Amino acid sequence: MWTLLQQKPSYMAQQCDPNGERTVGVLTKPDLMDPGTEFGAIKVLNNESIVLKKGYIMVKCRSQRDIDRNITLEEAIEAEKSFFETHSVFKNVGDKSTTRVLANKLTNELVGQIKLITEYTKVVHGSAMGEYGCDFPEAMKMYSMARDYFAKWLNLVRVREMRWNQNLQGTVRNFMTQNTGRELPGFISFHMFENLARQHITTLEKPALDILREVADMVQSVAESLADPTFGFLPELTQHIKVAVDELKQQKYEDAKTFIQNLFKMESQIYTQDIIYKTCIEENEQEPQPAFPIVQNAVASSFLVLPSLPSVPTHEINAAQSNKDIQVMKTHVRAYVKIAHNRLCDLVPMIIRYYLLQEFSSQLHRVLSVVVQEKSLEELMQEDSTCAASRRSLQGKAKRLEDARRIMHGVFSNIPSV
Incomplete structure (x- = not known):
């Protein structure tokens, strides 16, 4: 002032x-x-x-x-x-x-x-939130492409769960053999259960972060592509916008990455509501289970059948009890991992969607407004030389046409009417 x-x-x-x-x-x-x-x-x-x-x-x-x-x-x-x-x-x-x-x-x-940026950020926000018309280019639909990545994540989790279940019998057997201490037969160690579940769940953290990176790269690519038709004739402004898009994307990527890493730290604590866990256990128990050899009288507890015990080989008794313990452990671990998988199948995409789609597109207008205010407007509005030459040519043609129109108007206005 x-x-x-x-x-x-x-x-x-x-x-x-x-x-x-x-x-x-x-x-x-x-x-x-x-x-x-x-x-x-x-x-x-x-x-x-x-x-x-x-x-x-x-x-x-x-x-x-x-x-x-x-x-x-x-x-x-x-x-x-x-x-x-x-x-x-x-x-x-x-x-x-x-x-x-x-x-x-x-x-x-x-x-x-x-007005330099309102229309652009409106298009980006619509693309990120799935609010686009039928004529919107498929390659520019962020939300649709993000859904594909989320489906990829779901499929990855389900395939890992299927393969894990296929190998679960041997995994549990080896784990119990290596980690059983003072426990008597029939006593399932919660510590072993916890470690088995945690061991599998933590293997999903890297794939989750990989999906996050893929979505972040896609969001940046689409946002930059949408800038070209809007600001392509202003290369300086376009460059500043792309830098701001990259910085905002990286910030939201780091926020989402931290959230996902914390999510897996929480998942490693092993927790679910009792009623949810009991329901899942009951569902697992109703599923057909593989048959194991049954040793007659091997686990009888009645005093009257004790005389028959010496006729049963010791290794058969141990094998039968071991198989039973393994089956109980499998039931519990399977139930919990299924619950954890269901949580992760939703929460990882929700975190990515919130930070990389909603927050990114919502804050883009504010970020670009700051860019425009901090930079020289004259510098930002410098035209591309080719576009400027084309504009001047078209302006010249428009001027000549206007001059011709006035001349023709003057000629015909002097012709007497019949």
Whole structure:
């Protein structure tokens, strides 16, 4: 802002905009001017002294005395309006005075900048949230492509679960053989159950992060591709937009990555609601189970059958009890892993969708607005040389056609009607 007493731009304005291309000059304290000096102010106001491309506005703000007298903002605005309407010199500068005019001008400047990016971010948001018309290019539909990645994740989890279940008998047998300590037959160690479940679930963390990376790369690629038809003729602006898109994508990728890593840390704690776990156990018990050799009287507990025990080989007794313990462990581990898989099948895509689609597209407008405000508008609006040449050629053709139209109009207007 400039005061009428300074008659020169502020230091900050000079540093940020030395050529006066982006600065709006604000002339203040017109009521403190000495009589006869008002015409110098009019010269500045009309951009005849120090030229600013966006011009000048004159305002009369509340003085400290007005503030001390508790003059409200509304009253000050009315007093300012009255001052300019009744002033002998300034009454003719209505379109360049008052804080209302300044507010409107600044609003229009901001709106003008935002129109550079509003349409683009609207298209990106629609693509990310699945809000696009039937004519929207398939290769630009972020949400549809993300669903394909989520289906890939679901299929990966199910295939891993199927293969794990196929090998579960041997996995449990080996694990129990290696880790059984003081436990008596029939006692299932929760520690072994916990480690078995955790061992499998943690193998899914890397594939989940791989899906995250694939979706992040896809989102960036589509967002950059959508920028080209909108800003392609403005290479400088396009480049700044692509840099901002990359930075925002990377930020949201890191947020989602941290969330997924924390999710797997939570999954390693082994937890589910009791009723959910019991229901899943019951469902597993109803499924057909592989048959194991049964040793008659091997596990009888009645005192009356004890005399028959010596006729049963010891290794057969141990094998039967071992198979039973393995089957019990399998039932519990299978049930829990199924619950964990169902959680992960939904939660991983939900995290990716939230950060890489919803948050990315929602925050893009704000990020690009900052870019436009921080950069030189003249620099951002530099046209591609080929586009500029084409535009000038078309303007020339349009001018020649308009000249021809006027000539023809003059010729035919002089022909008398029959």
